[in-house]
Amino acid sequence: MSGKPIEPAGSPLGRYDTDTDDALFEVRLLSLPVQILALSREQHDELMREFAMLALDERLSADHVPARLLELVDVLGRRYGAVSARPDEEIDAAITRGDKSIDLVYHVPAHVSEAADALERLMTEADVFCRDRQMLALARTPLQERFARWYLDQFRRQIAGLSPDPWPGPFDPD
Numbered sequence: 001m002s003g004k005p006i007e008p009a010g011s012p013l014g015r016y017d018t019d020t021d022d023a024l025f026e027v028r029l030l031s032l033p034v035q036i037l038a039l040s041r042e043q044h045d046e047l048m049r050e051f052a053m054l055a056l057d058e059r060l061s062a063d064h065v066p067a068r069l070l071e072l073v074d075v076l077g078r079r080y081g082a083v084s085a086r087p088d089e090e091i092d093a094a095i096t097r098g099d100k101s102i103d104l105v106y107h108v109p110a111h112v113s114e115a116a117d118a119l120e121r122l123m124t125e126a127d128v129f130c131r132d133r134q135m136l137a138l139a140r141t142p143l144q145e146r147f148a149r150w151y152l153d154q155f156r157r158q159i160a161g162l163s164p165d166p167w168p169g170p171f172d173p174d
Contacts, residue, residue, distance in 0.1 A: 022109035027158045030166035031101040033147070034094045036173050040144045041088070047126055047137040100171040106155075113159045116152040123148065143173060 094102040123140070130139035140148065150167055158164055 022111060024107040024109060025112075025159045027106045027108055027112075027155050028164040029104045029106070029151070029154055030164050031171075032091075032104055032151075033101050033167050033169075033171045034091055034099055035171065036143065036147050037091055037151075038095055039173050040140070040147055041091075043138065043140055043144060044123075047123075047130070047135070050135055050137045051126075101167065108155065108159070110159055113156045116155045120148065120152050141173075143170070 090104065091102065126135070126137075127139040127145070129135045130137055147167070150165075154164060
């Protein structure tokens with residue numbers, strides 16, 4: 001793990017966050033497991049590509065697809081399907097160095113709490129469709145789900161004035 005926390009540019013929630021001029025809160029992600037984050041990022045990107053492809057398919061209708069899946073296609077495929085900057089460089093550099101974890105510091109507006117809540121709900125619903133084999137993408141593993149809850153909870157907690165909790169482990173996805 002690097003000694004000094006790194007302050008990446010951009011929102012940690014990437015496409016799920018919108019720029020505003022709101023006051024910023026410091027959020028520290030301590031002992032962030034880079035390998036688990038990398039796997040979670042890959043799974044998320046695969047899922048988003050599938051939703052984006054489904055959003056382009058004009059043949060999708062309520063006759064063939066569950067209504068809630070159509071809603072998720074609309075939200076995740078159309079609204080959030082566009083590529084957006086995400087601060088991956090620091091994480092990629094930590095992986096290249098062979099670091100197990102890294103400390104990151106973000107400065108985010110308060111509305112990131114709401115974005116974290118919305119993202120958690122959307123991804124949980126998407127997991128259901130993946131597990132029911134209505135999607136090609138795989139659902140998140142239990143470790144990825146636990147990591148996502150910890151990650152998003154750090155933003156909610158620290159914006160609410162609570163102190164950061166380091167990732168308790170494990171640090172390897174296997």
